[in-house]
Amino acid sequence: MPNFAANLSFLYQDIPFLDRFEAARRSGFKAVEYLFPYDFPAETIAERLTRNGLVQALFNMPPGDWGKGERGIAALPGRESEFRDGVARALLYAEVTGCRTLHAMAGIWPQGRERAEGERVYAENLNFAADRLAAEGITLVIEPINTRDFPDYFLSTTREGMAAIERAGHSNLKLQLDLYHAQVMEGDLAHKIRDLAGQYAHVQIAGNPGRNEPDIGEIHYPFLFDLLDEVGYAGWVGCEYRPKGDTEGGLGWAKRYGIGRR
16 A cells, blocks of 8 residues: 655645644644755754654755746756755755655756756766765655646656666666656656656656646546555655645545545
8 A cells, every 4th residue: 555645835735834744644644745844944844743753755955046936956057066055955954854865856957058968967966966865875866847837847757867867877866756747748657657666766646637636637546556556666655736625625535545534
């Protein structure tokens, strides 16, 4: 049975962020993830995790200036020093919160610029981050993100993701397999789950179209959850979707897996 993590950047939007940890526990989640923890002291986050008996499954390294539309800097030339500072900051939060998986966002690629330059910088940055994280027993993941939601995102397909991983050649560098993004860009999700088994260290879900609850739209998730079990995936499945209404009311899809208040 899949191990679900509540994405607190998407779920429980009607309550303050720090109160979402308790809300996730009350819904039956055993773990949480979110985009970024950096608006709060690491010790504050850790206290909420401990109080609610939750595992910190994943968060992202600093992404650049999110408010100005930046979506990561790992592939952006000229930002190498900032990226390395972000690795150090993320490691501090990971140590305090017990997080064992960190995601490095690639970034929005400038139109008209030679992509080979980005591939070189991306490889160098991933090598640096993977080395630093390996020393702490932490896995680094990279996530292909669809270009409908994030136009010109540097990493948009699982094939590109695996090529970047193979170039870096670190055993603690893995794929973050977001099945919503993969459906938008590639489809054929069952084959992706089978063919890439062992190469992804984190999975995320949402319905398509709309990025709403996973029981809304064209993706038949019960089949895919069974397939994840079949291939031996034992990591977290992050619920990174936008509820159509209140979060708890939309958890009917998860009751068979022990999630949702009774």
